[in-house]
Amino acid sequence: MRSRWFALALLLTAAVQVSSAQTRRHKNLLIFLTDQQRIDTMKAYGNSKIHTPNLDALAGRSFVFDSFYVAQPVCTPSRGTLLAGLYPHTHGSWENNIPLDRKIPILNQMVKDPEYVSGFFGKWHLGDELSGQGRFTEFDTTELYGLTSSGSTPTGYHRFLVERGVKPDTPAGHSRDLANRLPKELSKPAYLAKVGAEFLERHRTEPFILYLSFLEPHAFADHDWGPPFKNVNDDLYRPEELDVPATFFEEMDPTVSYQKRMWRVSLQRGEFPIAYPQTVSEFKQAKARYWGLVTLVDEMVGRVLTRLRELGLDDNTIVVFTSDHGEMMGDHRLMSKSVTYEESIKVPLLIRLPGATQTVRVTRPATQVDIVPTLLELLDQPRPAHLQGASWAPHLRGRQSWSNRDVVVESNFRGYAPADRAWMEKHVYYQRTIITHALWKLTLSDVGEGELYDLNSDPTERRNLFVDSRHQAKIAELRERLRHWQKATADSVDLGNLNTQWPEEPRRAK
Incomplete structure (x- = not known):
């Protein structure tokens, strides 16, 4: 009788161990x-x-x-x-x-x-x-x-x-x-x-x-x-x-x-x-x-x-x-x-x-x-x-x-601060930001704005280099990388192309 109970205990122990092993996989x-x-x-x-x-x-x-x-x-x-x-x-x-x-x-x-x-x-x-x-x-x-x-x-x-x-x-x-x-x-x-x-x-x-x-x-x-x-x-x-x-x-x-x-x-x-x-x-x-x-x-x-x-x-x-x-x-x-x-x-x-x-x-x-x-x-x-x-x-x-790899951050925003409400409630404000492994950071918006920071030398983002003529090549490089990301992810936002061809026919209200 004792050997029978001992055998049963071994079987139960083995079953628990198998169940535990299955769970832990x-x-x-x-x-x-x-x-x-x-x-x-x-x-x-x-x-x-x-x-x-x-x-x-x-x-x-x-x-x-x-x-x-x-x-x-x-x-x-x-x-x-x-x-x-x-x-x-x-x-x-x-x-x-x-x-x-x-x-x-x-x-x-x-x-x-x-x-x-x-x-x-x-x-x-x-x-x-x-x-x-x-x-x-x-x-x-x-x-x-x-x-x-x-x-x-x-x-x-x-x-x-x-x-x-x-x-x-x-x-x-x-x-x-x-x-x-x-x-x-x-x-x-x-x-x-x-x-x-x-x-x-x-x-x-x-x-x-x-x-x-x-x-x-x-x-x-x-x-x-x-x-x-x-x-x-x-x-x-x-x-x-x-x-x-x-x-x-x-x-x-x-x-x-x-x-x-x-x-x-x-x-x-x-x-x-x-x-x-x-x-x-x-x-x-x-x-x-x-x-x-x-x-x-x-x-x-x-x-x-x-x-x-x-x-x-x-x-x-x-x-x-x-x-x-x-x-x-x-x-x-x-x-x-x-x-x-x-x-x-x-x-x-x-x-x-x-x-x-x-x-x-x-x-x-x-x-x-x-x-x-x-x-x-x-x-x-x-x-x-x-x-x-x-x-x-x-x-x-x-x-x-x-x-x-580059990191890209989106902003698709309809504002609520009263100072900008009149414009932003009627307009979705789009921005795209790219951060590179070398810690260059470029932000472009759909209304032509831009911000460029070198986070190595300016981690608190005090100096916007976008308007500095010495950094136009870097801006062009990062803008192209953003466009590549947009194409790869089917992002259709127009980042600041303010010189788009005007339509030949006037737009009609629908």
């Missing part, structure tokens, strides 16, 4: 996405004052990208690229609140292995906010885009708060202002850490792809009254101890784009429809609150990574941390995003592969459109032919050296 993917987080908001990127111990620890085992550029510095277009692997002009969600075409697959839908489960929790901002267009095994948003009432299927965060006695303050649900003022354990980041850990527990024996998408640190200001939102970490940083960028006090180069000049005018006049600061003291207060939200996100990322490790999933999971765009935070006396300055278009990117034990710096410029093909290859999945990026997997695995 599939790598998991965990992606942390923040909103409006500029690159210099953790120690890995040179900020010794901000408190981000969990992101610092993650960076200590990750590829750290020093120059990672988003496809467009606006939420919806950038998120579309991050998930679909296409430039905004291709996936079609080229400005905020344009739903992603349901016919366009996103990363988890490109994974053909039926064993994978997928989850997306947090800010979606790509249409059909209550269901994520049915693209995931599990989905839950924290935001209220396009919702006028909570309806019969309120968000999970709405239910979470109501169950804890917090009543909504708008017909659609709990406003961002209210959410920001709640205790830490009722905050959106804490809720995402909770549901993220629960997802890991439910699917610990299955291969998974999980997105945790934080609104923060964007939530530091998003209303048209009073100073920026208070938050649970409001007193973590002393405003008087924070620095003001040197360019905050400098005159703006009059040769830079119309968009940048008008945004600065509108900000100085207090005309923006969100509570951004105008004085130095208000700016420092906003920066302190912004950093406080970064630290709050850091704590919740740490909770999820701790649970991942406790469940024994750490050594089989690819972990990614990034953001959808940056934040000017006073540089050039601008706030928000959308412009082509480095602070707006460059964001953190950490990629930790299973088994990694040290930091590896990637110093060459890298583009967001490469994320999907890279992650697919790291998951040992085939690459769909329609993707527009290239995979970094051979470089991350040490099989190839990094290439000298």
Whole structure:
């Protein structure tokens, strides 16, 4: 009898080991996405004052990208690229609140292995906010885009708060202002850490792809009254101890784009429809609150990574941390995003592969459109032919050296700053920016503007060389490279050809 039980125990043990081996052949993917987080908001990127111990620890085992550029510095277009692997002009969600075409697959839908489960929790901002267009095994948003009432299927965060006695303050649900003022354990980041850990527990024996998408640190200001939102970490940083960028006090180069000049005018006049600061003291207060939200996100990322490790999933999971765009935070006396300055278009990117034990710096410029093909290859999945990026997997695995590819950033913008509203509400303002491995940066617009910077000697973009006759050959070279990219990606924007042949027949109104 004893030998029979012993044999049965061996069989059960072998079955568990086989099941475990089958699961471990599939790598998991965990992606942390923040909103409006500029690159210099953790120690890995040179900020010794901000408190981000969990992101610092993650960076200590990750590829750290020093120059990672988003496809467009606006939420919806950038998120579309991050998930679909296409430039905004291709996936079609080229400005905020344009739903992603349901016919366009996103990363988890490109994974053909039926064993994978997928989850997306947090800010979606790509249409059909209550269901994520049915693209995931599990989905839950924290935001209220396009919702006028909570309806019969309120968000999970709405239910979470109501169950804890917090009543909504708008017909659609709990406003961002209210959410920001709640205790830490009722905050959106804490809720995402909770549901993220629960997802890991439910699917610990299955291969998974999980997105945790934080609104923060964007939530530091998003209303048209009073100073920026208070938050649970409001007193973590002393405003008087924070620095003001040197360019905050400098005159703006009059040769830079119309968009940048008008945004600065509108900000100085207090005309923006969100509570951004105008004085130095208000700016420092906003920066302190912004950093406080970064630290709050850091704590919740740490909770999820701790649970991942406790469940024994750490050594089989690819972990990614990034953001959808940056934040000017006073540089050039601008706030928000959308412009082509480095602070707006460059964001953190950490990629930790299973088994990694040290930091590896990637110093060459890298583009967001490469994320999907890279992650697919790291998951040992085939690459769909329609993707527009290239995979970094051979470089991350040490099989190839990094290439000298150009990075291109789009801007397809319909303005809302009052100083430019009359013109920009009737005109979509197009810009294309190219950054080379040698750190030359050229921006061209459809109204004939141009900006050229040598980021080696002018990293803060103070001197526009576009009007300098000594750099016309470099401009011509980069313009041709942009045209090559446009042809390769079917981008039809006319970059400043103001001498186009006039039609022989007058245009008729339709």
